[in-house]
Amino acid sequence: MSLAARLNRLLLYVALTVAAVIIVFPILYAVSISLMPPAEVNTFPPRFVPSTPNWANYADVARTVPVGRYLLNSLVVSAAVTLGQIATASLSGYAFAFLRFPGRAALFALFMSTMMVPWEVTLIPNYLTIRSLRLLDSYPGLILPFLATAFGTFLLRQFFLQIPRELEDAARIDGCGRFRFFWSIALPLARPGLLTLGAYTFLNTWNQYLWPLLVTNTRLMRTVQIGVRFLMNEEGMQYHRIMAGVVLCMLPALVILLWGQRYLVRGLMAGGIKG
């Protein structure tokens, strides 16, 4: 390898490393602070790493703040919204892709037209609806408004359209009913689509902020994001404890990123419009 090529490669590694350090620094620093003995936080000059890891911060924050409950709430809400969207969107996506019926084009246009409408426009009426149903501070209040989206329908329709129609004809000759074809042939074939919609919806719901802020008032109904927001009020300036809470709250999403990046990326690219 020539000297110029080696120098180029070295420069590239330097640039990559500098960028990586800057990007990941806030995350690693939060982890580092979460392990610091209280006396080492807020010192001047600030410390980068604790002298010895102080795991007690995690126990302390878990004792005063119901972090486990926050995580459970977020898990319940995100899982329910994800499963609900997969169910509603696979049915409607399949109908638009495979079935012929009067009004199909008009209904599809109606679905698609809602993709442009931002959530600010629907936020206030939805809040009033949920409040009048007395669903504030409840799981249904956090879940119901997000169980069906035009985006999910559209995404899964695109996946169903890739299934050859001849397959349906063949199945029906063999005596396979419509719903059975949907359930045991079309759905398994659209698995990548379901996973894409699932990963995207789960992360989006997990990260939701404004809606849970509006509809939860009691501490025990808060989702992770709202719990994090109130950590600063509840723990004062005790950054070691705040960061212990923050780290506990960000672990699940980091795990999901490592595990489902492929599906996540696909979902983000398809769904960025509603991001």
Next chain:
Amino acid sequence: MRPRLPEPAPRARVRWSERLEPYLYLAPSLALLAIFTFYPIVRSIYLSLFLTDPLGRPRVFLGLQHYANALSSTFLQSMGVTLLFVLYTVPVGLILGFVLALLAHQPLKGTRIFQLIFSSPLAISAAIGSTIWVMLLNPVSGMVNYLLGLVGIAPIHWLTDPRWALLSVGMVSIWLRLGFNFVLMLSGLQNVPDELLEAAVVDGAGFWAKTRYVTLPMISPTLFFAAVVGVIHAFQVFAEIEIMTAGGPSDATNTVVYRIYQVAFRQYEFGSASAQAILLFIVMVVLTYIQFRLGERRVHYQ
């Protein structure tokens, strides 16, 4: 299973249950969308024409008064803040995402690790990222001012100085969004055919010429998509502002969405807030339309 003919039976003989079937597939989505999307849109428009009581019931018909009030109030200032925020965050975010993707796309050992690190902000929610940055940007004990102090820069009051607050929130927002932009651009780069790049090298193109005349046009659809999505996202920024500045100092970060939240859920003026939400929607539609008009001509589709 009863045997069926492959072709549908003549129309008259199709049973009503079979004609109804497609609508049963649509029913769950349609019902939920009707309650939580179609009806709210109509109700927002309706509420925006009324003076509402704190329970959200329309009381006095005002016509377009809310809209007129908004356009002669600090709403326009909030719109200015929002546009400035878009301007601060979207171009820089796109450029950084593109540069990082270029760096991490080179055929080197260990790029997988860098790719994972560069996409890591994807897993950080706005609430968590903002909380971490509030600590980092603390004017007294924060790491950012400490590091700047090492090179002789005086402490900056990032979140409480009106000159800096919007820039600071923008910076955090760019970081939060970097994972998304990076991942998007990287998959754009991975879709550029190798033959094209090799042909450019055979023709004597260096790295810059290759990037400028082959890579950039080839991924322009991705760039365009990222720009449109980025603008829509920046328009709706909320958590960062709510956590880091609460719209302050002296309204320097009071974006339209944050303002709507205040009017609706702090002052309980649902009618006025609805009118402002609809105005925001109109501005977003117009901007997206302009982007498509300007962008489509420059984007190279295969």
